[in-house]
Amino acid sequence: MALPSKVKIVEVGPRDGLQNEKTAISAEVKIALIDLLSDAGFVNVEAASFVSPKWVPQMASSVEVMAGIRRRPGTIYSALAPNMQGLEAALAANVDEIVIFGAASEAFSQKNINCSIAESIERFRPVAEAAKRHGKLLRGALSCAFGCPYQGEVSTEAVADVVRRLRDLGCDEIDIADTIGVATANRVRPVMESAIREFPIERLSAHFHDTYGQALANIYASLEVGITIYHSSVAGLGGCPYAKGATGNVATEDVLYLMQGLGIETGVDLNAVVEAGRFISSHLGRPSNSRAGAALAAKLLS
Numbered sequence: 001m002a003l004p005s006k007v008k009i010v011e012v013g014p015r016d017g018l019q020n021e022k023t024a025i026s027a028e029v030k031i032a033l034i035d036l037l038s039d040a041g042f043v044n045v046e047a048a049s050f051v052s053p054k055w056v057p058q059m060a061s062s063v064e065v066m067a068g069i070r071r072r073p074g075t076i077y078s079a080l081a082p083n084m085q086g087l088e089a090a091l092a093a094n095v096d097e098i099v100i101f102g103a104a105s106e107a108f109s110q111k112n113i114n115c116s117i118a119e120s121i122e123r124f125r126p127v128a129e130a131a132k133r134h135g136k137l138l139r140g141a142l143s144c145a146f147g148c149p150y151q152g153e154v155s156t157e158a159v160a161d162v163v164r165r166l167r168d169l170g171c172d173e174i175d176i177a178d179t180i181g182v183a184t185a186n187r188v189r190p191v192m193e194s195a196i197r198e199f200p201i202e203r204l205s206a207h208f209h210d211t212y213g214q215a216l217a218n219i220y221a222s223l224e225v226g227i228t229i230y231h232s233s234v235a236g237l238g239g240c241p242y243a244k245g246a247t248g249n250v251a252t253e254d255v256l257y258l259m260q261g262l263g264i265e266t267g268v269d270l271n272a273v274v275e276a277g278r279f280i281s282s283h284l285g286r287p288s289n290s291r292a293g294a295a296l297a298a299k300l301l302s
């Protein structure tokens with residue numbers, strides 16, 4: 001099968017990326033980062049998370065962040081909301097897309113959101129209904145679709161089962177997430193196909209973390225399956241507070257470089273993302289985790 005000619009890149013750095021940073025990052029820096037990413041042309045930026053600040057302190061400034069960003073027409077600004085408390089805050093902040101987040105692994109569900117998979121779906125039900133009632137887009141993230149830090153292997157049946165439940169809640173998009181970055185390319189097709197049997201392929205996304213350096217290979221394998229939505233994080237920011245050792249999302253600059261080389265349209269300006277990566281890396285006081293980002297920055301400066 002020919003590779004897709006066009007893909008959508010969802011920039012998740014401001015949320016998935018920054019949520020795991022130990023040092024507090026000011027709302028001003030987050031706002032400036034999101035504005036730079038908007039200017040780079042992303043049609044979807046995951047900007048905030050309305051979760052308990054005791055569980056994820058870095059996201060405590062989400063109200064301020066959503067109030068401070070410049071809304072680029074045509075860009076969807078998303079935020080996580082695990083329960084009605086989160087949903088109400090997200091609605092007040094005028095988030096465009098509500099993200100509910102479940103897992104394909106019972107053990108991870110307990111650690112991440114303090115309830116079983118079945119309970120999480122019941123908690124999401126009123127969130128999903130209210131999001132729809134308010135005309136919001138609804139996305140469902142499915143963590144640990146390729147493996148779990150607590151229980152190890154995750155079956156394709158478990159993936160299909162939770163995809164079906166998220167679909168039945170009315171999700172417009174569903175993310176198949178490799179939370180701990182353990183997938184290898186041969187695993188991509190069976191997992192994605194189990195999801196495709198339950199949900200339209202054009203609304204499924206691939207969310208890879210690069211812990212074992214496999215993310216680009218897994219993205220290529222997902223392109224071969226026909227997936228057209230990819231999540232990535234500027235400068236490779238990221239991790240998950242409930243997945244010890246999980247490093248960042250695949251770096252956006254690397255994904256854009258790959259897509260450019262393959263002649264696949266993204267609508268995103270790679271050089272502008274390199275600049276955004278330089279901006280946030282300088283605030284974090286460490287080099288970018290993006291190989292393409294570092295190479296292009298060196299070239300731009302020379």
Ligand code: HMG
Nearest residue numbers: 016050051052055082085086112113114141143177179240
């Ligand atoms: P809980 O303790 O079971 O909830 O947490 P609770 O309802 O008993 O509430 C306990 C306290 O939290 C109360 O405060 C609530 O008010 C407060 P207290 O009375 O003790 O002062 N609370 C909230 N505060 C603000 N916003 C809220 C909220 N809800 C309750 N929405 C809960 C359940 C889900 C809230 C908690 O477990 C939580 O916040 N977990 C955070 C999970 C998280 O953010 N994980 C990282 C994101 S997932 C991810 O990164 C994976 C993804 O990228 C895909 C992938 O890679 O796999 C999406």
Ligand code: MG
Nearest residue numbers: 016177179240
């Ligand atoms: Mg993630």
